[in-house]
Ligand SMILES: [Fe+2]
């Protein structure tokens with residue numbers, strides 16, 4: 001079945017099926033990791049690829065990368081804050097905002113990996129869970145815009161030290177990566193059903 005389901009009973013039933021699918025194949029993510037590694041780094045038209053390949057690409061090149069990015073960014077923010085806490089341009093809400101984003105994104109990616117992606121890989125495109133993910137993407141986009149504001153569009157002050165410059169460059173990279181990640185899911189993966 002490839003059509004999106006419509007009723008709440010269908011969604012509940014398919015969610016239960018998804019858990020069964022995860023239990024049946026708990027090595028799914030690892031298997032896809034190999035596929036994703038094989039195809040990452042090349043210019044691919046994802047609309048012409050299978051959902052299985054796209055999911056592998058998303059997990060390997062975005063989910064795993066974001067997990068590392070947030071860990072590094074929060075560490076680097078702490079270091080920059082220590083040296084620049086009295087600087088008039090230092091954004092004191094940056095660390096808490098990154099921590100909140102990390103928490104929300106980890107929860108979101110876990111739901112995709114444990115529930116939604118296994119369903120899509122079996123040909124199910126459940127409208128309820130997809131709508132929830134799309135709504136959460138909107139929240140991620142709002143969080144990215146706040147990140148843009150906090151960092152003055154990723155522009156450190158003229159007297160910023162090397163770490164501060166590196167921090168904003170890495171936050172800019174996260175901004176681009178997360179927007180690309182959301183685009184691949186909203187406009188390609190979720191539309192393939
Ligand atoms: Fe994702």
Ligand SMILES: [Fe+2]
Nearest residue numbers: 108112133185
């Ligand atoms: Fe997502």
